[in-house]
Amino acid sequence: xxxxxxxxxxxxxxxxxxxxxxxxxxxxxxxxxxxxxxxxxxxxxxxxxxxxxxxxxxxxxxxxxxxxxxxxxxxxxxxxxxxxxxxxxxxxxxxxxxxxxxxxxxxxxxxxxxxxxxxxxxxxxxxxxxxxxxxxxxxxxxxxxxxxxxxxxxxxxxxxxxxxxxxxxxxxxxxxxxxxxxxxxxxxxxxxxxxxxxxxxxxxxxxxxxxxxxxxxxxxxxxxxxxxxxxxxxxxxxxxxxxxxxxxxxxxxxxxxxxxxxxxxxxxxxxxxxxxxxxxxxxxxxxxxxxxxxxxxxxxxxxxxxxxxxxxxxxxxxxxxxxxxxxxxxxxxxxxxxxxxxxxxxxxxxxxxxxxxxxxxxxxxxxxxxxxxxxxxxxxxxxxxxxxxxxxxxxxxxxxxxxxxxxxxxxxxxxxxxxxxxxxxxxxxxxxxxxxxxxxxxxxxxxxxxxxxxxxxxxxxxxxxxxxxxxxxxxxxxxxxxxxxxxxxxxxxxxxxxxxxxxxxxxxxxxxxxxxxxxxxxxxxxxxxxxxxxxxxxxxxxxxxxxxxxxxxxxxxxxxxxxxxxxxxxxxxxxxxxxxxxxxxxxxxxxxxxxxxxxxxxxxxxxxxxxxxxxxxxxxxxxxxxxxxxxxxxxxxxxxxxxxxxxxxxxxxxxxxxxxxxxxxxxxxxxxxxxxxxxxxxxxxxxxxxxxxxxxxxxxxxxxxxxxxxxxxxxxxxxxxxxxxxxxxxxxxxxxxxxxxxxxxxxxxxxxx
Amino acid sequence: xxxxxxxxxxxxxxxxxxxxxxxxxxxxxxxxxxxxxxxxxxxxxxxxxxxxxxxxxxxxxxxxxxxxxxxxxxxxxxxxxxxxxxxxxxxxxxx
Numbered sequence: 001x002x003x004x005x006x007x008x009x010x011x012x013x014x015x016x017x018x019x020x021x022x023x024x025x026x027x028x029x030x031x032x033x034x035x036x037x038x039x040x041x042x043x044x045x046x047x048x049x050x051x052x053x054x055x056x057x058x059x060x061x062x063x064x065x066x067x068x069x070x071x072x073x074x075x076x077x078x079x080x081x082x083x084x085x086x087x088x089x090x091x092x093x094x095x096x097x098x099x100x101x102x103x104x105x106x107x108x109x110x111x112x113x114x115x116x117x118x119x120x121x122x123x124x125x126x127x128x129x130x131x132x133x134x135x136x137x138x139x140x141x142x143x144x145x146x147x148x149x150x151x152x153x154x155x156x157x158x159x160x161x162x163x164x165x166x167x168x169x170x171x172x173x174x175x176x177x178x179x180x181x182x183x184x185x186x187x188x189x190x191x192x193x194x195x196x197x198x199x200x201x202x203x204x205x206x207x208x209x210x211x212x213x214x215x216x217x218x219x220x221x222x223x224x225x226x227x228x229x230x231x232x233x234x235x236x237x238x239x240x241x242x243x244x245x246x247x248x249x250x251x252x253x254x255x256x257x258x259x260x261x262x263x264x265x266x267x268x269x270x271x272x273x274x275x276x277x278x279x280x281x282x283x284x285x286x287x288x289x290x291x292x293x294x295x296x297x298x299x300x301x302x303x304x305x306x307x308x309x310x311x312x313x314x315x316x317x318x319x320x321x322x323x324x325x326x327x328x329x330x331x332x333x334x335x336x337x338x339x340x341x342x343x344x345x346x347x348x349x350x351x352x353x354x355x356x357x358x359x360x361x362x363x364x365x366x367x368x369x370x371x372x373x374x375x376x377x378x379x380x381x382x383x384x385x386x387x388x389x390x391x392x393x394x395x396x397x398x399x400x401x402x403x404x405x406x407x408x409x410x411x412x413x414x415x416x417x418x419x420x421x422x423x424x425x426x427x428x429x430x431x432x433x434x435x436x437x438x439x440x441x442x443x444x445x446x447x448x449x450x451x452x453x454x455x456x457x458x459x460x461x462x463x464x465x466x467x468x469x470x471x472x473x474x475x476x477x478x479x480x481x482x483x484x485x486x487x488x489x490x491x492x493x494x495x496x497x498x499x500x501x502x503x504x505x506x507x508x509x510x511x512x513x514x515x516x517x518x519x520x521x522x523x524x525x526x527x528x529x530x531x532x533x534x535x536x537x538x539x540x541x542x543x544x545x546x547x548x549x550x551x552x553x554x555x556x557x558x559x560x561x562x563x564x565x566x567x568x569x570x571x572x573x574x575x576x577x578x579x580x581x582x583x584x585x586x587x588x589x590x591x592x593x594x595x596x597x598x599x600x601x602x603x604x605x606x607x608x609x610x611x612x613x614x615x616x617x618x619x620x621x622x623x624x625x626x627x628x629x630x631x632x633x634x635x636x637x638x639x640x641x642x643x644x645x646x647x648x649x650x651x652x653x654x655x656x657x658x659x660x661x662x663x664x665x666x667x668x669x670x671x672x673x674x675x676x677x678x679x680x681x682x683x684x685x686x687x688x689x690x691x692x693x694x695x696x697x698x699x700x701x702x703x704x705x706x707x708x709x710x711x712x713x714x715x716x717x718x719x720x721x722x723x724x725x726x727x728x729x730x731x732x733x734x735x736x737x738x739x740x741x742x743x744x745x746x747x748x749x750x751x752x753x
Numbered sequence: 754x755x756x757x758x759x760x761x762x763x764x765x766x767x768x769x770x771x772x773x774x775x776x777x778x779x780x781x782x783x784x785x786x787x788x789x790x791x792x793x794x795x796x797x798x799x800x801x802x803x804x805x806x807x808x809x810x811x812x813x814x815x816x817x818x819x820x821x822x823x824x825x826x827x828x829x830x831x832x833x834x835x836x837x838x839x840x841x842x843x844x845x846x847x848x
Contacts, residue, residue: 192836196810207769
């Protein structure tokens, strides 16, 4: 084998290494969090060392020298801990977690030198210094005493220096201003913020007590060690941090990274000069002002053509480019899946049995054809038995095959341990985090998609739910808050619960905000549950929440829509002052649903059975129409809006003699769907819609029926949203129709039918 | 009514205690009340350190609005080092 062939072979298996190393790093993180609770556990330390050693060894095979060099320092510390020369402390745990993040970064970038930014290099050097401080015989324990690090400032713009001086600074003969003055000599100040927030009013001011800190950003060629030298005289009474400033180049790279995966039409046309920024802003404003949910607003492409005079060809070219990128991304999704060997063996064994059963049937038929000595009754009996056997095998194979995609949710849950640990520390909160039911299995694709909403809810609990220790003590609670993440199977679904013992939801405040934002008509007081659920309404989140909740700029409405996209549902159980439980109910798999098959004309539709509440039959051929010509009916004293699939999808076969209304429950409330034939329950294998039909509203997929016909699967939530298209309106549970907005919205629903 | 307060030459840790007492006394004499525009004269300041800066910050924290009317080179330099360029601009310093 030539060197080139060998190199290509290595590169081919690199993705496997990255995937496996990622698992090792996950294990390291989990072990570190476990060791924090059991620092004396030698087995955990040994496992930790083995994981780091494996990463280092595998990286060495691939020639990933950065990983090898850095992990070597980590390994040295772990080795000394195994020997008992160094005891585990919380600060060491934090350092090792940071090292683990660095190892992950190094593995992810592989051989890409560009991705190893100066900032990352500086951070890595700092980590190495701290590791060396611990492992060298005379090593200290504070980062202020760190050995001088290699100068990595060559391509740096400068440094950000944050300092907080202790109360004794002046009494010790030191002066923060003198430190700042010295730092000024090392470079050029970009900005200086003198922090006087802690300075009291004149009456309380003690003249020689220091209340000061500063944040200085400066351009400088000085090394980190030189900068840290400025604090050498105040090291005992000052907390400081020196971080490298991003260069303009790095800022640009970060901005590029932050760009959406799929470029927006407007951005593309702006970039090529097809539209001016001013015209684009104007078009976007027109679109935004058109009101209604986003999928009901006029298309940006059309507006750009009509309003900004952009050539339709250019808009189409941009759309085509966008679609190509989406298709490529979809193609790349889930290309690899790791499957447990015994599960695959089971499927293969069952397939073997199926082949044998098929062969048996074939042999019986062949024998009958050749000899005609077997009575027909016996043949039929054999074939019926064989058919039953094959049906059983097919069902088993179906279940086992779906089982291949099932993974325990615990792997995802474990990731949150670190999030809880770090977020709680940042917020100054004490939190005991527990995981229950991690072994519960869920479809792999679902596990991946649920991770972000779960992260959002966990952070929400930490940020807004759990109180700070002092506040908890004031309310007679323990200083330590409790957060539990649990999963279990329940009635053919999986139930994930995020529960805390914090504040719960302050319903009065939520209702007031909903009134202020027009989400609920002022004066209307919905049920407690309905008020709780308002936090998931688009536009409900305040700016403060958007910042704190997730750090990703998405609100709770995105959490709900993500969960609903998985055919899941949310329920809140809030006990004001005592805590909040968020229940997420998800189907076990995205591949099969229990459906309810209905017909309109010659077309067939499937409704998810779980959304069907009841069916109402009519003698007439259409549902009643109100004075405005909209379809609705009265159901036990309440007005029920009705969607007519015949009108919605322009089905123009002959009018039916009689119709039925299937009452469904969506997140927006109950509504009816007028259909003409009821076929009943049907287990449905979901097929995704082709590209051509991606934009079809109210349809989530298709299914092939036993007869070979194609049925379309209705998206109950999307139909509900289309129905609730007026701004600020929802379906409700109002029993008495009046002129409220809520009622008007219900009537307006008829417009689409 | 005299609304001008003159900072001492030693506006540092050695003179800070006296400076605070003088300022409190001056304020207590009703020379200026919270909400009034106080004029700070730093023209004679020859020595200044972090304690001096803290005193002016505490004056703001107490609800007084003040502006600098005179400033020595030492004082101006201290403002520049500590990022208090706004103090040496003409605008007043609000609480």
